[in-house]
Amino acid sequence: MSKAVRxxxxxxxxxxxxxxxxxxxxxxxxxxxxxxxxxxxxxxxHELFQRTYHHSLWVLKKYSIDQSSANRLKDICSL
Structure with missing residues (x-):
């Protein structure tokens, strides 16, 4: 599966x-x-994957959701 799909x-x-x-x-x-x-x-x-991760963190923070739930996304986007 491609990185983008993951x-x-x-x-x-x-x-x-x-x-x-x-x-x-x-x-x-x-x-x-x-x-x-x-x-x-x-x-x-690489830049788009970083933006994906950071924007996801922003949305999670906006709704007061634990940002550790984005750890898998961080792993995917940093590969």
């Missing part, structure tokens, strides 16, 4: 930790971003 799957797992009324918005937002960036060159991938 990161997307992990982001969707993190969305399940969010309040129920926000899950639809964030899952749609994640999908749109992964679709929009599917044809980028490999030189920008």
């Amino acid at each position: 990161a997307y799957a992990e982001v969707l797992r993190l969305v399940r930790h969010l309040p129920k009324d926000t899950r639809g918005y964030y899952s749609k937002y994640a999908r749109e971003n992964f679709v929009n960036y599917r044809h980028v060159d490999s030189s920008t991938l």
Whole structure:
């Protein structure tokens, strides 16, 4: 499985930790971003994975959710 697909799957797992009324918005937002960036060159991938991780942390913090739940995403994005 590609790194991008693993990161997307992990982001969707993190969305399940969010309040129920926000899950639809964030899952749609994640999908749109992964679709929009599917044809980028490999030189920008590392930056996009870092943005994915940091934005996920921001959202978790916004809803007061333990950021340690994003450890798997950190592992995926830092490879």
